Amino acid sequence: MGFRSMRVQSDQEIEESKSSDSGSALTKPESESPISTKASSDHHQTATAAAAEKDSDHKHNHLQPPLKQYSHIEMESGSGSPRTVGNSQPKSAAKQTPEKTLRRLAQNREAARKSRLRKKAYVQQLESSRMRLTQLEQDLQSARSQGLFLGGGVTIGNISSAGAIFDMEYSRWLDDDLGHMSELRAAVQSHLSDADLRVIVDGYIAHYDEIFQLKGIAAKSDVFHLITGTWATPVERCYLWMGGFRPSDLIKMLIPQLDPLTEQQLVGICGLQQSSQQAEDALTQGLDQLHQSLLQTIANSSLNDSMPHMVIALSKLANLEGFVRQADNLRQQTLHQLRRILTVRQAARCFLVMGEYYGRLRALSSLWASRPREVLVTDANNSCQMTMDLQSSHNQFSNF
Secondary structure (H helix, E strand, O other): HHHHHEEEHHHHHHHHHHHHHHHHHHHHHHHHHHHHHHHHHHHHHHHHHHHHHHHHHHHHHHHHHOHHHHHOOOEEEOOOOEEEOOOOOOHHHHHHHOHHHHHHHHHHHHHHHHHHHHHHHHHHHHHHHHHHHHHHHHHHHHHHHOOOOOEEEEEEEEHHHHHHHHHHHHHHHHHHHHHHHHHHHHHHHHOOHHHHHHHHHHHHHHHHHHHHHHHHHHHHOOOOHHHHHHOOOOOHHHHOOOOOHHHHHHHHHHHHHHHOHHHHHHHHHHHHHHHHHHHHHHHHHHHHHHHHHHHHHHHHOOOOOOOHHHHHHHHOOOHHHHHHHHHHHHHHHHHHHHHHHOOOOHHHHHHHHHHHHHHHHHHHHHHHHHOOOHHHHHHHHHHHHHHHHHHHHHHHHOOO
C-alpha cells in the first residue's frame, strides 16, 4: 500500500510537471509577442518610408522642368544666390530707350511706307500701260482687217497711219488725264499728308512724260501731223506753238494762282520764265530761217529739172522733227523745274490749275461746235452782209 501510494504520488508529480511544462510552452509565445511585434512594426515602417521616398522622388522628377530651361541660371560660388548667364543688361537701360533710336525707328517706318506707296503707284502705272498696249494692238488688228492701215506712209483722207495711231493714243491719254485730275483734286481737298500727295504729284508728272514720249514717236513718222495740230481741238490750235503749249505763257498764267510764294521761289520762277522765253525765241527764229531757206530752194528750182532742188528741200524738211523735239524737251523741262521750285502742295495746285485750263479750252471748243442752228444762220447772214459791204466799198474806191 505504501509502495502504491508512493507511486501514485510520483505519477501525480510527473503529470503536474508535464502540465507545468506544457503551460510554460503555451505561455512562451505571449512573452515573446512584444519583440516580434516590434520587429514587424520596424519592418513595416521601413517599407512605408521607402515607398514614400520613392513616391516623393517620382513627384519631384515629374514637377521639375527640364534642366535646359534653367541652364542660364547658376549658383554663384560662395553664396546661394542665383546668377544669370547670358545677355544681362541693366533694367534702367532697357527701360530708357535712347531718343535717337526712337527717331531712327520712326524714320525707317516712314521710309518703308513711302516705298510701299511708290511701289503701288509704279505697279498701277505698269498695269495701265499694259492695258493700253493691249488695246492698241487690238485696234491695230481691227484696222488691218478693215484695210485702213497698209503701211507707214499710207494716209486715210488727210491723216497718215502714224497720225491716226497718235490720235488714238492721245484720246486714251486724255481719258487718263481726267482720272489723274480727279485724284489730284480729291487729294488737295482732303488735305493728305505730304508723302501721299508727293506720290500723286509724281504720278501726274509721269503722266505728262508719257505724252511727250508718244509725240516723239509720232514726230519720226509724221511731223506735220503734230505741227498742224489736227489732233487738238480748234480752240487749242489757236495757242499751239511747234505742236504744243508755250512754256513762258504757261508760267505767266500760273504765277497769280500760286500765291503766296517766297522770295526765293519767285526769283526761281521768274528766272525760269525768262530762260523759257529766250529758248522759245531761239527756236522760233530757227524755224523761220528754215521756212525761208525752204522757200528759196523751191523757188530757185528750174522748170525743166527740179529733182535736185526737191531732194535738197526734203533734207531741209527733215529738220522739222528736230525743232518739234526741242520744243517738247523745253516743255518737259519746264514742268520738272516747276516741280523742283515749288513745294508739294504748291505743285499739286499748279498742276491742278494747268489741267483745268486746258480742260476749259477743250470744253470751249465743244461749246463752239455745238452752237444752236439759229446762231450759225445769224453769223452766216452777218458775214454775207459784211462781204457785200466790203465789195461795195471796194467798187467805190476802184471808181475813184
